Amino acid sequence: MKPMTATVAITGMNAKPDNPGPGLAVARCLRESSDFQGRIIGLGYDALDAGLYLDDLCDASYLLPYPSAGDDALLGQLHNIQQQENVDILLPCLDAELPGMVRLLPALKEMGLKSFLPSAEQLRLRNKDRLPELAEMAGIMCPEIKTITQAGFFYQCQDEGWSYPLVVKGLFYDAYIAHSADEAADAFRKIAAAWGFPVLVQEMVKGEEYNLSAVGDGKGNLLGPVMMKKMALTDKGKAWAGISIDDQPLLEASVSLAKTIQWRGPLEVEVIRDTQGHYQLIEINPRFPAWIYLSFGVGRNLPLTLLQLALGQIPDKFTQTQSGVLFIRYALETIVPLAEFEAVVMRGERGAGRD
Amino acid sequence: MTPSDKSNTLTENNMFPPPEVLKRLAISESGFVFDPASGHNFTVNETGLMLLRLMQKEQRLDDILKILTTEYDAEPRDIERDILDFVSTLRDNVGA
Numbered sequence: 001m002k003p004m005t006a007t008v009a010i011t012g013m014n015a016k017p018d019n020p021g022p023g024l025a026v027a028r029c030l031r032e033s034s035d036f037q038g039r040i041i042g043l044g045y046d047a048l049d050a051g052l053y054l055d056d057l058c059d060a061s062y063l064l065p066y067p068s069a070g071d072d073a074l075l076g077q078l079h080n081i082q083q084q085e086n087v088d089i090l091l092p093c094l095d096a097e098l099p100g101m102v103r104l105l106p107a108l109k110e111m112g113l114k115s116f117l118p119s120a121e122q123l124r125l126r127n128k129d130r131l132p133e134l135a136e137m138a139g140i141m142c143p144e145i146k147t148i149t150q151a152g153f154f155y156q157c158q159d160e161g162w163s164y165p166l167v168v169k170g171l172f173y174d175a176y177i178a179h180s181a182d183e184a185a186d187a188f189r190k191i192a193a194a195w196g197f198p199v200l201v202q203e204m205v206k207g208e209e210y211n212l213s214a215v216g217d218g219k220g221n222l223l224g225p226v227m228m229k230k231m232a233l234t235d236k237g238k239a240w241a242g243i244s245i246d247d248q249p250l251l252e253a254s255v256s257l258a259k260t261i262q263w264r265g266p267l268e269v270e271v272i273r274d275t276q277g278h279y280q281l282i283e284i285n286p287r288f289p290a291w292i293y294l295s296f297g298v299g300r301n302l303p304l305t306l307l308q309l310a311l312g313q314i315p316d317k318f319t320q321t322q323s324g325v326l327f328i329r330y331a332l333e334t335i336v337p338l339a340e341f342e343a344v345v346m347r348g349e350r351g352a353g354r355d
Numbered sequence: 356m357t358p359s360d361k362s363n364t365l366t367e368n369n370m371f372p373p374p375e376v377l378k379r380l381a382i383s384e385s386g387f388v389f390d391p392a393s394g395h396n397f398t399v400n401e402t403g404l405m406l407l408r409l410m411q412k413e414q415r416l417d418d419i420l421k422i423l424t425t426e427y428d429a430e431p432r433d434i435e436r437d438i439l440d441f442v443s444t445l446r447d448n449v450g451a
Contacts, residue, residue, distance in 0.1 A: 228394075245393070277450070323389075
């Protein structure tokens with residue numbers, strides 16, 4: 001097969017070791033594939049996003065305005081990038097940017113940017129506050145979730161049948177396990193300050209967490225599923241090490257979810273196998289996870305599959321995955337000359353137009 | 356095997372992991388065991404390794420006891436108790 005020579009722009013180049021964005025891992029999957037010889041444009045939101053400076057992964061890098069700056073600011077910067085780089089495919093990797101990107105799809109298409117994203121309705125269906133509804137449609141168990149707007153809830157929630165510990169979550173990011181009303185109220189305030197309202201409270205499920213990543217083809221099929229069990233966590237509960245597994249109940253649940261919502265694009269399904277052996281749906285993330293490099297490790301390059309779908313190609317057939325393959329994440333420093341940092345801070349770009 | 360014989364196998368006893376769980380375990384010569392469904396790994400000693408392999412072959416409890424009694428200088432009752440202890444730990448490790 002002739003290697004792909006497309007130019008792909010990837011977001012999520014932040015790489016804080018305790019909670020890295022998925023962009024670096026997605027770029028790495030592509031860069032290390034013999035079937036990809038295209039250019040990679042790294043997109044970040046902060047001049048300290050490490051991926052912006054990694055020449056072996058990104059041919060050029062740009063800053064994007066934060067979603068709070070509005071659609072016009074984002075379109076303006078994407079237009080600038082497009083003029084410089086002639087990007088074929090845009091691959092967003094962060095939860096918070098998905099609603100905006102999906103809303104702007106017609107404008108992106110007009111710019112010549114291809115993508116393979118879910119519809120706005122599909123995105124809404126997997127919102128954390130609607131998970132129980134979706135889980136019921138797909139025939140999967142799900143812990144109770146409630147949307148709250150006042151910390152006072154935590155001091156009377158036991159009257160409504162809630163018990164501690166429980167999980168306090170942001171709509172897009174962050175989750176804290178709270179063992180008391182005071183802890184929960186503190187978590188509520190932190191999340192509200194960082195991510196706004198609403199804040200979610202979820203019943204705590206004790207058990208072991210299992211994750212699956214795949215690509216939905218938009219016709220109800222789940223392509224190339226890769227399953228993983230976390231073996232070590234960062235302080236933020238992110239996988240620091242994990243191992244590939246072959247878990248039929250997780251696979252069946254994920255197939256059912258993809259079929260129910262006709263999912264289109266990358267996804268990550270998070271479940272907990274509770275102490276009774278039941279699988280409880282915890283989250284569905286509308287993007288590749290930061291551990292997606294494991295998909296390359298087990299012979300299923302899911303980011304490459306996504307590019308093939310975005311280009312209207314038929315994805316390569318998947319080989320059988322091998323269970324028992326580990327990833328162990330580690331932190332590295334990259335050396336950045338002041339002039340390059342200055343370019344990102346002052347112009348929002350680095351290596352523009354470089355071959 | 357007749358139905359009455361079958362009830363005497365380790366794996367038919369509901370105290371023990373089901374045959375499909377035992378068969379999926381990847382067991383190395385070093386005693387490193389990996390469960391591809393749960394992602395758990397654990398290690399067993401030489402005796403545990405022998406026991407696991409016999410269990411994977413769905414050997415009967417009395418056959419396993421006979422084999423281990425020949426191998427080890429211990430009372431059959433003690434060996435049987437050790438087998439049950441081992442299986443209890445095994446169940447925890449494979450979540451079955």
